[in-house]
Amino acid sequence: MGLFDILKVPVKCPYCGAIVPTGQTKDLTNTLNTYKIGDHASDKLKYLDATYACRHSLRCIADSLAMTNDEDIIGMLFDARIMLDDNGIITGEYEVYPDKLFVKFVKAGSIEAALKYLQTHPSMFHKLRKEDKEWVKKHRPDVYRRIVVSTL
Numbered sequence: 001m002g003l004f005d006i007l008k009v010p011v012k013c014p015y016c017g018a019i020v021p022t023g024q025t026k027d028l029t030n031t032l033n034t035y036k037i038g039d040h041a042s043d044k045l046k047y048l049d050a051t052y053a054c055r056h057s058l059r060c061i062a063d064s065l066a067m068t069n070d071e072d073i074i075g076m077l078f079d080a081r082i083m084l085d086d087n088g089i090i091t092g093e094y095e096v097y098p099d100k101l102f103v104k105f106v107k108a109g110s111i112e113a114a115l116k117y118l119q120t121h122p123s124m125f126h127k128l129r130k131e132d133k134e135w136v137k138k139h140r141p142d143v144y145r146r147i148v149v150s151t152l
């Protein structure tokens with residue numbers, strides 16, 4: 001059955017800075033196995049794409065409720081790339097995806113959150129994929145104008 005596996009790889013929440021201890025990945029066995037730093041994960045992959053939910057600050061809990069109005073998904077979601085070494089071992093190194101973060105804010109209809117994010121990461125708009133920029137332009141022309149004007 002397609003589920004996910006659990007990664008005990010701490011990642012810093014890009015919204016509030018708290019350390020989120022565990023995430024989920026669909027890149028491995030999808031059987032609710034747990035992997036931690038030092039474990040062998042894969043012979044083929046260079047990294048694992050993972051999803052994390054931060055419930056570790058009042059700010060993240062409040063923001064996630066404001067964005068979704070759904071108490072079942074309390075926690076700010078973000079994606080991280082968990083790096084493996086040459087032998088497929090989980091190293092503890094990771095990257096957080098800035099473009100997905102931003103698009104998630106915008107798609108959730110949270111203009112204020114999106115703009116707040118860009119204020120602290122002003123160069124991020126230019127790192128968005130072309131299709132994401134186009135999406136913002138089409139669906140949130142007000143946000144698009146404000147971002148483009150403010151990052152000129």
Ligand SMILES: [Zn+2]
Nearest residue numbers: 013016054060
């Ligand atoms: Zn957080």
